[in-house]
Amino acid sequence: MFAKLLKEVGRGKRGARDLSYEEARMAAEMIVDDKVTPAQLGAFFVAERIKMESVEELQAFVEVLREHAYRVPVQEGIDCTGPYDGRKKSFYATFATAFVTAAAGLPVTLHGTAPMPPKWGITLQELLQEAGVAAAEMSRESAAHAAKETGVLYASSEQWCPPLAKLRPVRLELDMRTIINTAEKLVDYSHSPYLLFGVFHNTVFERMAKLSQNLSYRKALIVQGVEGSEDLFIERPTRTYDVSGGEATLYVINPDAYGLETAVPEIAWTPKEQLNATEAVLQGKGHLAFVNQVLLNAAVRLQLAEKVESVEEGLYICKALMDEGAPFERYRTWISLMQKQGAQTV
Incomplete structure (x- = not known):
C-alpha cells in the first residue's frame, strides 16, 4: 500500500x-x-x-x-516553535524571553533536540547542556515538575515523541529538510491554546495559517523571524501573520515604532556565548540589542496570548519586571530544578 x-x-x-x-x-x-x-x-x-x-x-x-507523543496539560500558555536545526548567526532570544513572559503570568513551552539538518546550527538543547542541564536524559515528569514551579516547560522532543528518535538516522543520512521538520514543531506537548510559529520564507504564510486553524489553536502568530525562527528582528521590521477568529492578517512589527530598533553586533556564537548572552540580558547587563529584542518579543507574545491589550502595555510590564529582576530569579529557579531533576534521573 x-x-x-x-x-x-x-x-x-x-x-x-x-x-x-x-x-x-x-x-x-x-x-x-x-x-x-x-x-x-x-x-x-x-x-x-x-x-x-x-x-x-x-x-x-x-x-x-501527537498520538504517539507524551502530551500533558501541565500549563495553559504559549507554544514557541522555532526550527530544530538551530541557529548559526543570531541570539537565541526566545529562551530569555520565556522567563520574562512566565514572570508576567504567561506559561511557555519550548522544545527541541540535538542538532539536525539542513542547518546544523546551535540548538536550545546544546544551550541547556552548557548550563548543566541534561535535557535529553531528563524524565518527562521531572521537566513537567520544573514547569509547574516556574511556568517554563522544555520538552526534549525525541524523548517526548519516540517516533522522532526512530526517524533521526534517515533524516541525518538525507541531510535535507523533510515533512518532519514542520510536523515535529507542532506536536504541542502541553496542549497550548496559543501558537508562535517561525518560518523562513513568506511563501508558506498562508499554508501555515490554515494549518494552525485546522489544529484548533485559539490564536497563532506565524513569524518570518530571525533565521526562520519565532524571534522578531530588532534591527528591522518583521513580517508576521496574525491568525484568530478564522482569519489571517498580515501584521508587520516594526521595532522603530516602539523606539527599540537597534543594530545587532556580530558574534561568533557558541553554546557558551548563547548562555552568557541570555544570563546577561536577564540580569539587565546584556547588549542593548538583545535586551530590546527580548522586551519586544515578550510584549508581542503577551498580546498574542491576550494578557495585555497592546504591545506598549506589554513593554511597560516587561520592562518593570526586568528592572525588578523577576525573570532572572525565575530563570535561576528553573535551572536549579532542571539540574537537580536531571541529576536524579541520570
Whole structure:
C-alpha cells in the first residue's frame, strides 16, 4: 500500500499530486509503525520535498505524531516553535524571553533536540547542556515538575515523541529538510491554546495559517523571524501573520515604532556565548540589542496570548519586571530544578 502512495507523490514535479488527508494519515501511520523500508522512507521524504507538502498532509503527520507523543496539560500558555536545526548567526532570544513572559503570568513551552539538518546550527538543547542541564536524559515528569514551579516547560522532543528518535538516522543520512521538520514543531506537548510559529520564507504564510486553524489553536502568530525562527528582528521590521477568529492578517512589527530598533553586533556564537548572552540580558547587563529584542518579543507574545491589550502595555510590564529582576530569579529557579531533576534521573 505504501508503494502506491509513494507513486502518487513521486511522479515528478508536474505529475505528482497531493495526498488526501486519509492517504497522508495512512502514510504517516505506516512510517511511525516501521511498516516501510528505509528506501521507501527516503524516497517519500524526497518526493514530498520536491512536491511541497499540502496542508492536509502536514495535518495528518502532526496528528499521528501527537498520538504517539507524551502530551500533558501541565500549563495553559504559549507554544514557541522555532526550527530544530538551530541557529548559526543570531541570539537565541526566545529562551530569555520565556522567563520574562512566565514572570508576567504567561506559561511557555519550548522544545527541541540535538542538532539536525539542513542547518546544523546551535540548538536550545546544546544551550541547556552548557548550563548543566541534561535535557535529553531528563524524565518527562521531572521537566513537567520544573514547569509547574516556574511556568517554563522544555520538552526534549525525541524523548517526548519516540517516533522522532526512530526517524533521526534517515533524516541525518538525507541531510535535507523533510515533512518532519514542520510536523515535529507542532506536536504541542502541553496542549497550548496559543501558537508562535517561525518560518523562513513568506511563501508558506498562508499554508501555515490554515494549518494552525485546522489544529484548533485559539490564536497563532506565524513569524518570518530571525533565521526562520519565532524571534522578531530588532534591527528591522518583521513580517508576521496574525491568525484568530478564522482569519489571517498580515501584521508587520516594526521595532522603530516602539523606539527599540537597534543594530545587532556580530558574534561568533557558541553554546557558551548563547548562555552568557541570555544570563546577561536577564540580569539587565546584556547588549542593548538583545535586551530590546527580548522586551519586544515578550510584549508581542503577551498580546498574542491576550494578557495585555497592546504591545506598549506589554513593554511597560516587561520592562518593570526586568528592572525588578523577576525573570532572572525565575530563570535561576528553573535551572536549579532542571539540574537537580536531571541529576536524579541520570
